[in-house]
Amino acid sequence: MPAANLPPLRPIRSFVRREGRLTDAQQRALDTLWTRYGVTAAASPLDLDTLFARAAPRILEIGFGNGESLAVMAQVQPAADFLGIEVHRPGVGHLLLRADALGLNNLRVMCADAAETVPRLPDAGFARIQVFFPDPWPKKRHHKRRLVQPAFVALLARKLETGGYLHLATDWEDYAEHMLAVLGACGHLRNTTRDFAPRPSHRPFTKFEQRGQRLGHRIWDLLFQRC
Ligand SMILES: C[S@@+](CC[C@H](N)C(=O)[O-])C[C@H]1O[C@@H](n2cnc3c(N)ncnc32)[C@H](O)[C@@H]1O
Missing domain, CATH: 3.40.50.150 (Vaccinia Virus protein VP39)
Structure with a gap:
């Protein structure tokens, strides 16, 4: 088969896409809190000053799981801004609930594969x-x-x-x-x-x-x- 007709190679993923069960609360969080905390991967580099509406030290966490420890870090370091990337939607829903409960303003969340998303973050x-x-x-x-x-x-x-x-x-x-x-x-x-x-x-x-x-x-x- 000529190379041009070969099917694209499947990228090697660092995760298994297991959706798991979203609880009703996590689903509601994704529906109602995403506009406040969620960031959809953009084609061009994200402007972090615009995203957080200020200039501050920025901390990126990849694969935050259920986000409990990330939420605590954001709570105790209000002078820094935190961006979390996690591919597992129930974990993202969980973190949105914590962020809302703690009233965090210095946290944003991406639900995406870091291998695809990190290249679009600013150098x-x-x-x-x-x-x-x-x-x-x-x-x-x-x-x-x-x-x-x-x-x-x-x-x-x-x-x-x-x-x-x-x-x-x-x-x-x-x-x-x-x-x-x-x-x-x-x-x-x-x-x-x-x-x-x-x-x-x-x-x-x-x-x-x-x-x-x-x-x-x-x-x-x-x-x-x-x-
Ligand atoms: C073993 S868990 C650890 C979670 C958390 N950091 C903790 O210590 O409790 C690894 C996490 O990384 C996430 N993950 C793996 N590969 C990822 C990727 N390429 N992009 C975003 N998240 C990823 C998984 O979904 C999983 O939630």
Whole structure:
């Protein structure tokens, strides 16, 4: 078959599209609160000053799950603006409910695949990017589905302002080692410590972290700086 007639290659996804059940409250949140907090991926770079109606340090979180820890961070750091990206709609609905209950003005949410969305965010737009407990894809044949890969990390580094931080955490040892190797090989990032960092006090315990801890897992934080 000539190459032009081949079907397009399916991109490798870091997630399985499992819609799960949206509760009535989550559905209502998506219906009524999306206009306040939701951001639909645009073709051109997002203007963050317009989005948040002010200039402030910006923090991006990828794969926030149910968003509980992101909502807490936004609540205790009102001087910073938070943008969350999550592909799982029930988690997005959950975060919208929390944001509304807490009356947050410094949080916006995208329901999208970060691999497609992050390229449209402004370069040097963020003081911190955080990815907490990304799916570990433990089987070797699935390692290619891990979110933390050299090309994605190079993209994240480009989205950080000089001196900004990339903060990762995992409870999966060989993913932690993989992260350390990938971040260490990125020419635009430098480790703030020798290898793994202590959990910064500003990072609340996340839902997946607590599940890992119940299973007796260790936790690894990585804190690299854009140079
Ligand atoms: C293991 S969970 C961790 C959730 C949360 N950070 C926590 O610690 O509780 C990983 C999350 O990343 C999301 N995710 C995976 N790949 C993603 C992608 N490419 N774009 C956006 N979200 C993604 C999944 O839907 C899932 O909610």
